[in-house]
Amino acid sequence: xVTQSGKPAxxxxxxxxxxxxxxxxxALALVAEVGYPRTTIEGIAARAGVGKQTIYRWWGSKAxxxxxxxxxxxxxxxxxxxxxxAIPDTGDLAADIKAVLRATVDxxxxxxxxxxxxxxxxEGVVNEEVGRRFMTQLMEPSLxxxxxxxxxxxxxxxxxxxxxxxIALEFFISPLAQRWLQYTGPISYEYTDTLVDYALYGLAxx
Amino acid sequence: xVTQSGKPAxxxxxxxxxxxxxxxxxALALVAEVGYPRTTIEGIAARAGVGKQTIYRWWGSKAxxxxxxxxxxxxxxxxxxxxxxAIPDTGDLAADIKAVLRATVDxxxxxxxxxxxxxxxxEGVVNEEVGRRFMTQLMEPSLxxxxxxxxxxxxxxxxxxxxxxxIALEFFISPLAQRWLQYTGPISYEYTDTLVDYALYGLAxx
Numbered sequence: 001x002v003t004q005s006g007k008p009a010x011x012x013x014x015x016x017x018x019x020x021x022x023x024x025x026x027a028l029a030l031v032a033e034v035g036y037p038r039t040t041i042e043g044i045a046a047r048a049g050v051g052k053q054t055i056y057r058w059w060g061s062k063a064x065x066x067x068x069x070x071x072x073x074x075x076x077x078x079x080x081x082x083x084x085x086a087i088p089d090t091g092d093l094a095a096d097i098k099a100v101l102r103a104t105v106d107x108x109x110x111x112x113x114x115x116x117x118x119x120x121x122x123e124g125v126v127n128e129e130v131g132r133r134f135m136t137q138l139m140e141p142s143l144x145x146x147x148x149x150x151x152x153x154x155x156x157x158x159x160x161x162x163x164x165x166x167i168a169l170e171f172f173i174s175p176l177a178q179r180w181l182q183y184t185g186p187i188s189y190e191y192t193d194t195l196v197d198y199a200l201y202g203l204a205x206x
Numbered sequence: 207x208v209t210q211s212g213k214p215a216x217x218x219x220x221x222x223x224x225x226x227x228x229x230x231x232x233a234l235a236l237v238a239e240v241g242y243p244r245t246t247i248e249g250i251a252a253r254a255g256v257g258k259q260t261i262y263r264w265w266g267s268k269a270x271x272x273x274x275x276x277x278x279x280x281x282x283x284x285x286x287x288x289x290x291x292a293i294p295d296t297g298d299l300a301a302d303i304k305a306v307l308r309a310t311v312d313x314x315x316x317x318x319x320x321x322x323x324x325x326x327x328x329e330g331v332v333n334e335e336v337g338r339r340f341m342t343q344l345m346e347p348s349l350x351x352x353x354x355x356x357x358x359x360x361x362x363x364x365x366x367x368x369x370x371x372x373i374a375l376e377f378f379i380s381p382l383a384q385r386w387l388q389y390t391g392p393i394s395y396e397y398t399d400t401l402v403d404y405a406l407y408g409l410a411x412x
Contacts, residue, residue: 035243035332118332125328125387126241135389143390150409159409166391167381167400168409174384175376181331181387183341184349184376194373202408203356203365203374 022048023055024069031066032115036123036130041065063130066120067137073116074138077107087149093158094196096149097172101192104173108180108187121181143169159200171199228254229261230275237272238321242329242336247271269336272326273343279322280344283313293355299364300402302355303378307398310379314386314393327387349375365406377405 026047031039041062045052059065081103088096107113124131143166150165159168175195179185232253237245247268251258265271287309294302313319330337349372356371365374381401385391 037241037243121388122328122331124389125331126324128389131389139388139390157411160411163404163409164400167397168404170381170384170390170401171377171404171409174380174390175373177384177388178376178380182327182345182383183330183334183337184345184380185372191373194370195376198369198374198377198408199405200408200410202404202406202410203369203377204406204408205363205366206408206412 019048019050019054020058023050023058023065024072027062027065027069028073028112028116031119036066036119036127039066039119063133067133070116070120070138073113077110077113081106087145089149089152091156093149093153093156094200097146097196098193100145101172101176101196102189104176105187105189105192108176118181143173146172168199172196225254225256225260226264229256229264229271230278233268233271233275234279234318234322237325242272242325242333245272245325269339273339276322276326276344279319283316283319287312293351295355295358297362299355299359299362300406303352303402304399306351307378307382307402308395310382311393311395311398314382324387349379352378374405378402 023044027039027044030043030047034043039062041052041055044062044065045055048055055065059068087100090096120130120134124134146169147165150159150163150168153159154161154163154165159165172192172195175184176187176192179187179191185191229250233245233250236249236253240249245268247258247261250268250271251261254261261271265274293306296302326336326340330340352375353371356365356369356374359365360367360369360371365371378398378401381390382393382398385393385397391397
């Protein structure tokens, strides 16, 4: 397509995609630097080099922009790690969960992820609406993967049938989350491997 | 003691104690209302009805005031609940841990505790120095009680000798902490009882 001036028209899809990515990057960088309360649509727009109307055309609020930017960041991290959006099922439950938790350790210690995630998580602690959206939109889909994998393990006789997978999965993710959020201890592969062994076989003697 | 004017001198110890309590109350109320970053020594002083020099005489920073106010709040809550600063040892590990976690559920759902604790926890997520002080001064002493109780259970043959109590205790406290901080699920006695049963006996069949 050629415009009246003879120059090729900008490819609006590609331009939109470029703007969208610039907005995500700006939103994540800004929230990491100044925190959630001081992050504004205007600030994101200025940093991304777009008009603020561009942002308002696509998103209703800064919470919307940030949640989408985080979803995109998580998906990109998964793609880079070559992960499917599922927990592997090799038949060895302990090995499968250990592999996923090791990838989570890598993500939590990745600076691209750490600072913006802390900013959003901190806001969620004191702002219930943001906290619940963070949970529903960012965390719940991942938690559901653990539910699915634990249900498969129940069918295979590797997890007791009376165990509620929605509670059981918290033994894998909550201690790691608390160490990350509240500095309750160091984060390592050895640590998450230990969590899996303790959770599956219990603390009491067999 | 009688002053030159003939009036009794103020009891400075009692007055100090009253000021200290007013400062704690003001600090907790203020941080709950405006958050950690906007809480100032000046604001605490004004609300407590004391001069800011009174605060600076006793504490070096707002973090110091807040941490002490929280320590005091926790101790008061324990006194009200008639708790010793230890986890009971009736010989029944599951029952003892369940009792302590039920008291924690009560504390987390107590509005006096909830809002100021969230404000301090949120700051700790994005401010590593505050987070680590929160952990070391407020949380670690409680965690040590779990370590002690689990070691006693190891001596009694109720916990496998190779289990690290410092990691094992996270199965009791971290899922509950994450539900409170990140809205990953509802908080109830039934839930914490279930955590204890799963943690002790594991997810895999026996």
